Amino acid sequence: xxxxxxxxxxxxxxxxxxxxxxxxxxxxxxxxxxxxxxxxxxxxxxxxxxxxxxxxxxxxxxxxxxxxxxxxxxxxxxxxxxxxxxxxxxxxxxxxxxxxxxxxxxxxxxxxxxxxxxxxxxxxxxxxxxxxxxxxxxxxxxxxxxxxxxxxxxxxxxxxxxxxxxxxxxxxxxxxxxxxxxxxxxxxxxxxxxxxxxxxxxxxxxxxxxxxxxxxxxxxxxxxxxxxxxxxxxxxxxxxxxxxxxxxxxxxxxxxxxxxxxxxxxxxxxxxxxxxxxxxxxxxxxxxxxxxxxxxxxxxxxxxxxxxxxxxxxxxxxxxxxxxxxxxxxxxxxxxxxxxxxxxxxxxxxxxxxxxxxxxxxxxxxx
Amino acid sequence: xxxxxxxxxxxxxxxxxxxxxxxxxxxxxxxxxxxxxxxxxxxxxxxxxxxxxxxxxxxxxxxxxxxxxxxxxxxxxxxxxxxxxxxxxxxxxxxxxxxxxxxxxxxxxxxxxxxxxxxxxxxxxxxxxxxxxxxxxxxxxxxxxxxxxxxxxxxxxxxxxxxxxxxxxxxxxxxxxxxxxxxxxxxxxxxxxxxxxxxxxxxxxxxxxxx
Numbered sequence: 001x002x003x004x005x006x007x008x009x010x011x012x013x014x015x016x017x018x019x020x021x022x023x024x025x026x027x028x029x030x031x032x033x034x035x036x037x038x039x040x041x042x043x044x045x046x047x048x049x050x051x052x053x054x055x056x057x058x059x060x061x062x063x064x065x066x067x068x069x070x071x072x073x074x075x076x077x078x079x080x081x082x083x084x085x086x087x088x089x090x091x092x093x094x095x096x097x098x099x100x101x102x103x104x105x106x107x108x109x110x111x112x113x114x115x116x117x118x119x120x121x122x123x124x125x126x127x128x129x130x131x132x133x134x135x136x137x138x139x140x141x142x143x144x145x146x147x148x149x150x151x152x153x154x155x156x157x158x159x160x161x162x163x164x165x166x167x168x169x170x171x172x173x174x175x176x177x178x179x180x181x182x183x184x185x186x187x188x189x190x191x192x193x194x195x196x197x198x199x200x201x202x203x204x205x206x207x208x209x210x211x212x213x214x215x216x217x218x219x220x221x222x223x224x225x226x227x228x229x230x231x232x233x234x235x236x237x238x239x240x241x242x243x244x245x246x247x248x249x250x251x252x253x254x255x256x257x258x259x260x261x262x263x264x265x266x267x268x269x270x271x272x273x274x275x276x277x278x279x280x281x282x283x284x285x286x287x288x289x290x291x292x293x294x295x296x297x298x299x300x301x302x303x304x305x306x307x308x309x310x311x312x313x314x315x316x317x318x319x320x321x322x323x324x325x326x327x328x329x330x331x332x333x334x335x336x337x338x339x340x341x342x343x344x345x346x347x348x349x350x351x352x353x354x355x356x357x358x359x360x361x362x363x364x365x366x367x
Numbered sequence: 368x369x370x371x372x373x374x375x376x377x378x379x380x381x382x383x384x385x386x387x388x389x390x391x392x393x394x395x396x397x398x399x400x401x402x403x404x405x406x407x408x409x410x411x412x413x414x415x416x417x418x419x420x421x422x423x424x425x426x427x428x429x430x431x432x433x434x435x436x437x438x439x440x441x442x443x444x445x446x447x448x449x450x451x452x453x454x455x456x457x458x459x460x461x462x463x464x465x466x467x468x469x470x471x472x473x474x475x476x477x478x479x480x481x482x483x484x485x486x487x488x489x490x491x492x493x494x495x496x497x498x499x500x501x502x503x504x505x506x507x508x509x510x511x512x513x514x515x516x517x518x519x520x521x522x523x524x525x526x527x528x529x530x531x532x533x534x535x536x537x538x539x540x541x542x543x544x545x546x547x548x549x550x551x552x553x554x555x556x557x558x559x560x561x562x563x564x565x566x567x568x569x570x571x572x573x574x575x576x577x578x
Contacts, residue, residue: 037577047496069577094577104567108560119473120489120498120522131566140573152576165576285477285485285501315499322539323470326527330541334488334502 006361008059011159014213014348018252019044019051020280020308022339024078027220027252028052029166029211032158036061037151037166038090039071039209039220041083044341045362050082051341053089063089069151069166071144072097072130073207073222075110077123078282084129095134096150097127098171098205099143100179107131109183144168144207145176146240155214162214169208170224172236179205208237208254210245216348217246219270221254226263234263238270247272249354250346256282257290257298267301274303276356278344281309295367306358308342310365339363466540468492468528472500476521482506484517488525509543516545 009015015030024042031037036056044054056063067090073079087095100106110124134141144150150166158164171179206223227233234254248271255261257279267275277298282289290298290307299305315336319327327334342364347357360366474486475498488500502525509517516523524544531537 035578043497094573096577102567104560104564107563107567108556111559111563112556119491120475131570134570135566139571141570142574142577143572148574149576151578153578157578285487287478317500320469323527326469326539326541330508330527331505332502332541334500336500338499 006055006058008061009347010349012161012349014160014164014211014216016211016218016250016252016346017052017055018278018280018308018344019055019341020339021045021051021341022281022283022309022312024081025252025256025280025308026051026079028055031151031153031164031166031211031213032160032162034061034066035151035153035158036063036067037069037071038067038086038093040073040079040222041081041086042078042341043082050086051343053082053086055343064091067093069094069096071150071207071209072101072127074098074205075101075123075127076223077126079223080123080126080130083126084133087130087133091139094140094142095130096142096144096148097130098207099145100171100176100205101127102141102143103180103183105180106183146170146172146236150209160213162216164211164213166209166211169210169237169241170222170233171205171207172231172240174229174231174236175205175233178232206254208234210241210248212245213348215246216354217248218346219248219251219266221252221261221266223255223261225255225258225261234261234266238263238265242269248275249348249356250276250278253277253279253290253298255289256280257294259291259294259297262294262297271301275301276346276358277302277305278346279305279307281307281339283312283339299367304358304366306344306360306364306366308344308364309339310342310363310367312337312339463531464533466526466528466530466542468526469539470527472502472525474498474502474523474525476517476519476523477501479506479517479519486523486525491524504543513543513545516547522546 009030011033013030014032015028017028019026019028019042021042021044025040026042027039029037029039038052041050041052043049044051046054053063056066063086067086070083070086070090070093072083072095087093107128110128131141133139142150146169148168150168152165153163155161155163206225208222208224209220211218211220224237225233227235230236230239242265247269251271253261279290279294279298295305295307315338317336340363343361344364345359345361347359349355349357469492471491472488473491474488476484476486478485480503483503483505485501485503487498488502489495489498490500506514506517523546525541526544527539527541529537530540
């Protein structure tokens with residue numbers, strides 16, 4: 001069922017929708033005049049449909065014609081679940097992903113590592129599926145590094161009358177080189193145990209980006225983290241971007257609001273004082289992001305702070321009596337909970353004036 | 368003496384249980400095992416098993432694990448010189464140890480604490496699409512082999528089921544089966560790199576901005 005209040009944006013409205021179901025995130029951008037960009041993928045409440053596709057369907061849009069670009073910020077399964085379904089549906093869309101991940105050595109690493117007996121989802125498997133889809137005639141695949149223009153429209157092409165672009169801010173060339181060296185070494189020293197995670201599963205190749213619409217700017221932090229090395233992570237972005245372009249009026253907070261992704265200068269040099277922040281939660285094995293400390297820090301730096309899903313719903317599972325008895329006897333503690341896939345929608349009806357309309361759906365909240 | 372009652376045979380038991388946890392019945396008639404010889408052969412078995420499952424079908428190794436003929440043959444190969452008299456499929460009336468699952472989960476280890484590990488679980492029996500369950504397992508319940516395989520990211524199956532013992536008795540059990548990654552030779556890895564290289568060459572690369 002379509003969510004109440006779901007209407008498509010006007011042609012001259014810019015929209016940023018952030019979806020987050022407690023484990024995963026996706027961003028959908030309307031750049032104006034029916035041009036849409038998807039960044040990453042997570043699943044809607046039905047646990048099958050990618051959240052951006054469901055939303056577009058709910059507001060009566062056709063993803064097969066309206067989405068012009070799909071961006072994979074990195075290959076972790078909390079950012080890529082359902083991405084192949086998006087690429088399959090959005091037949092006109094280009095597929096952008098990190099240049100480092102287009103290297104044969106990395107993909108061979110994924111292919112070899114993913115040759116494992118498991119039904120659990122892994123980001124690497126989804127990444128390989130996406131690559132296969134791009135073999136179809138007419139599909140275009142594109143490499144991303146810092147300063148790559150993902151999308152670029154002159155003012156005359158869009159109803160709001162502002163030049164619009166989406167610019168990648170990372171990974172830096174040093175990150176790129178480091179990653180390839182690491183993969184080269186690890187490929188021939190694969191672990192002998194079947195694992196859901198690779199040692200190469202770091203966030204330093206994550207693609208942060210900035211959307212610029214005339215004087216309006218929105219910073220999309222992906223999972224990029226802070227490193228001490230000035231040529232890596234947020235330090236490299238600040239070095240490269242400080243003083244260039246307008247300060248951002250809104251931010252998708254990097255890496256689920258974790259302290260490891262926080263850099264003071266991002267807030268002081270790249271973001272406006274009255275910035276609106278949106279964070280997607282992450283919950284696994286009893287660990288949660290953002291922590292209460294993270295929330296306090298982020299909200300103190302923001303005019304308003306939002307989270308896509310605040311509290312998980314506990315599921316009451318019924319097992320056969322014999323199973324329940326044995327679980328108890330084995331001293332195994334088992335719990336079950338899910339988040340709803342919340343949605344924070346920010347619309348900028350008059351892009352150059354910075355007016356914002358913020359709406360919360362399906363459990364999203366202000367904190 | 369049955370295989371199940373042999374002392375110091377954890378590795379073998381682990382392999383053996385993999386053949387029966389899906390409910391298949393494999394005979395384990397009387398056996399006498401030289402443990403040192405067994406350990407050497409077990410290593411060879413590991414290696415052979417991994418190489419057998421090295422293909423680009425992610426499910427191939429799992430399918431292989433449930434292929435009774437392949438497993439029976441491999442176990443025969445392993446135990447024959449150790450004077451195991453016979454390992455073959457027989458009727459369910461005698462000399463059989465089997466496990467009929469009541470509930471199965473596939474799990475991944477997410478955290479290891481001092482006295483327990485925490486895992487995310489996908490309920491295989493109910494056909495869940497995504498993991499919705501989390502469980503903490505006491506470390507004290509793990510045997511040495513399970514402890515060796517325990518690390519963050521490790522994949523395992525958790526089966527609660529009804530075990531039929533060779534003497535015909537039945538008991539409810541809870542078993543963890545950690546998965547191992549197939550080992551790959553340098554040649555296989557080079558072949559994967561070459562294959563991916565050809566795939567990349569065939570794609571339409573274009574770095575112009577989307578419009």
